[in-house]
Amino acid sequence: MNWTWFHKLGSPPHFYRIAGAMIPWFGWPAAVLLFAGLYGGLWLAPPDYQMGDGFRIIYVHVPAAWLSMAAYVALAVSAAVGLIWRMKLAELAARNIAPLGAAFTLLTLVTGSLWGRPMWGTWWEWDARMTSELVLLFLYLGYIALHDAFPERRTGARASAILALVGLVNIPIIHFSVEWWHSLHQGATITKLSAPSIATEMLVPLLVMALGFTAYFTAVVLVRLRVALLESERDTAWVRALGADDV
Amino acid sequence: MSMLAAVVQRDLRLAWRRWPEFALPPLFVVLVASLFPLGISPSQAVLELIAPGVVWVAALLAALLGLELLFRPDYDDGALELLALSPHPLAAMAASRIAVHWLVTGVPILAVAPLVALMYSVPLEVLGVLMLGLLIGTPLLSLIGGIAAALTVSLKRSAPLLALLVLPLCIPVLIFGTRATALASSGLSAAAALYLLGAMLVLGVTLAPLAAGAALRISLE
Numbered sequence: 001m002n003w004t005w006f007h008k009l010g011s012p013p014h015f016y017r018i019a020g021a022m023i024p025w026f027g028w029p030a031a032v033l034l035f036a037g038l039y040g041g042l043w044l045a046p047p048d049y050q051m052g053d054g055f056r057i058i059y060v061h062v063p064a065a066w067l068s069m070a071a072y073v074a075l076a077v078s079a080a081v082g083l084i085w086r087m088k089l090a091e092l093a094a095r096n097i098a099p100l101g102a103a104f105t106l107l108t109l110v111t112g113s114l115w116g117r118p119m120w121g122t123w124w125e126w127d128a129r130m131t132s133e134l135v136l137l138f139l140y141l142g143y144i145a146l147h148d149a150f151p152e153r154r155t156g157a158r159a160s161a162i163l164a165l166v167g168l169v170n171i172p173i174i175h176f177s178v179e180w181w182h183s184l185h186q187g188a189t190i191t192k193l194s195a196p197s198i199a200t201e202m203l204v205p206l207l208v209m210a211l212g213f214t215a216y217f218t219a220v221v222l223v224r225l226r227v228a229l230l231e232s233e234r235d236t237a238w239v240r241a242l243g244a245d246d247v
Numbered sequence: 248m249s250m251l252a253a254v255v256q257r258d259l260r261l262a263w264r265r266w267p268e269f270a271l272p273p274l275f276v277v278l279v280a281s282l283f284p285l286g287i288s289p290s291q292a293v294l295e296l297i298a299p300g301v302v303w304v305a306a307l308l309a310a311l312l313g314l315e316l317l318f319r320p321d322y323d324d325g326a327l328e329l330l331a332l333s334p335h336p337l338a339a340m341a342a343s344r345i346a347v348h349w350l351v352t353g354v355p356i357l358a359v360a361p362l363v364a365l366m367y368s369v370p371l372e373v374l375g376v377l378m379l380g381l382l383i384g385t386p387l388l389s390l391i392g393g394i395a396a397a398l399t400v401s402l403k404r405s406a407p408l409l410a411l412l413v414l415p416l417c418i419p420v421l422i423f424g425t426r427a428t429a430l431a432s433s434g435l436s437a438a439a440a441l442y443l444l445g446a447m448l449v450l451g452v453t454l455a456p457l458a459a460g461a462a463l464r465i466s467l468e
Contacts, residue, residue, distance in 0.1 A: 135415050135418055138411065138414070138415040139415055141411065142408075142411045142412045142415065145411055145412075146398060146399070146408060146412060149399070149402050149405075149408055150401070150402070155401075155465060155466075155468055158465045158468075159398045159399075159462060159465050159466065160398075162394070162398060162458055162461055162462050162465070163394075163395075163398060163412060165458070166394055166416065167416070169450075169454070170416050170419070173419045173447065174415075174416075174418055174419055177418065177419035177422040177423060177443075178418070178422065180422070180426070181422045181426060
C-alpha cells in the first residue's frame with residue numbers, strides 16, 4: 001500500500017491548504033443540519049406523552065453526549081499517531097480536539113442536569129451514565145492540564161499522548177464498573193427514554209442533530225488546527241509567504 | 248534480573264533511612280479515618296456502612312502522598328539518566344520502583360487497615376474481604392500512580408496535577424473494592440468483585456510499567 005498520502009497529510013503547508021478547502025464542506029452542512037434539526041425537534045416533533053415538551057432537550061443532550069465520547073476516541077487516535085510517527089500535526093490535532101470534547105462533555109452534563117430537575121426532581125443523580133460522563137470530563141481536564149504543564153510543547157504533547165492512551169484503555173473499565181456499581185444502589189426506578197420506542201418524528205430530528213453536531217465539530221477542529229499550525233509554524237517560510245500574499 | 252534486585256534493594260534501603268516515608272501513609276490513613284466519625288456521626292450503624300469506603304478512599308489518598316517523590320530524586324540528581332543509558336529497559340526499572348512504592352506505602356496501609364476496621368466495628372468476615380481487596384487493589388493504585396508520576400517527573404510542582412491524573416483512573420479500583428465488601432456484608436460471595444480486581448491487576452502489571460517506562464523516556468528528552 002502506498003502511504004505517501006498519509007505522510008503528505010502530515011506536512012503543515014499541505015494540510016493547511018486542504019483544511020482550508022474542507023472547512024466550508026463541513027461548516028455549511030453543519031449550519032443547515034443544525035437549523036433543520038432544531039426546527040424538526042422543537043416545532044415538528046410532537047410532545048412526549050409523559051414528559052411533554054421537556055423531552056426536547058435531548059436534541060442537544062444526546063448529540064453532545066455522542067460527540068463527547070467520539071471526540072475522546074479521535075483525541076486518543078491523534079495522540080497515538082503523534083506518538084508513533086512523531087507527526088506534529090497529529091499532536092496539534094489531539095490538543096485542539098481536547099477543549100471541544102471537554103465542552104461537549106460539560107454540555108452533556110449541564111443539559112442532563114437541567115432535564116433531570118423537572119423529570120427526576122434532582123439536579124444530580126448518581127446515575128451510571130452521568131457518573132461516567134463526569135469521569136470523562138476529568139480525563140479531558142487531566143489531559144489538557146498535563147499537556148500545558150510542560151514548558152516545551154512537543155514534550156507536553158508526547159507525555160499527554162501516553163495519558164490519553166491510558167485513558168482509552170480505562171474508559172470501558174470505568175464505564176462498566178460504574179454501571180455495575182449503580183445497579184447495586186438502586187434499581188431502574190427511573191424510566192429513561194427507551195430507544196426502540198421513540199417515534200419516527202422524534203428520531204429523525206435527533207439523527208439530523210447528531211450529524212449536524214458532528215459536522216460542526218469537524219469544521220471547528222479544522223479551523224482550530226489551521227490557527228494552531230500558523231502559530232507553531234510562524235517562523236517558517238511558507239507561513240511568511242502566506243502573510244506576504246495577504247498584505 | 249540482578250539489576251532489578253539491585254534497584255529494589257537500593258530503593259528499600261533509601262526508604263528505610265528516610266523512615267517517615269513509610270511511617271506517614273498508614274498514619275495518614277488512621278488520621279483520615281478518624282475524621283469521618285467526627286464529621287458525619289459516631290453512630291454504629293452509620294460507621295459500619297461507610298467503613299469500607301472510608302478505608303479505600305483513605306488508602307487512595309495515602310497512595311498519592313509519596314507519589315511525587317517516586318522518580319523525582321533520581322531525576323534531580325541524574326541517576327535516572329544513567330539508568331536510561333544502561334542496557335536494561337526503563338520499563339523494568341519503573342516496575343521495580345513501583346514495587347518498592349507498594350512495599351513502602353501499600354503494605355503499611357494493609358497493616359493499619361484492620362485497626363481502622365476495628366474502630367468502625369466492621370464484622371470479621373467483612374474484614375477478611377476488605378483485606379483481600381486491599382491486597383489486590385493497593386498494588387493497582389501504585390501502578391496507576393507510577394504512570395502519572397513518570398509523566399510528571401520533570402515538572403516542578405506536580406502534586407495537584409498528579410491528583411487530577413490519578414484519581415479518575417482509580418475509580419474502578421474503588422468501586423470493585425467497596426463492592427466486594429458490600430457483597431460480603433450482605434452475606435453473599437465477594438468472589439466476582441475480587442476476581443475483577445485481580446483481572447485489573449493483571450492488566451495493570453503487564454501494561455503500566457511499559458507506559459511508565461515510555462513516560463520516563465519522554466520526560467528525559
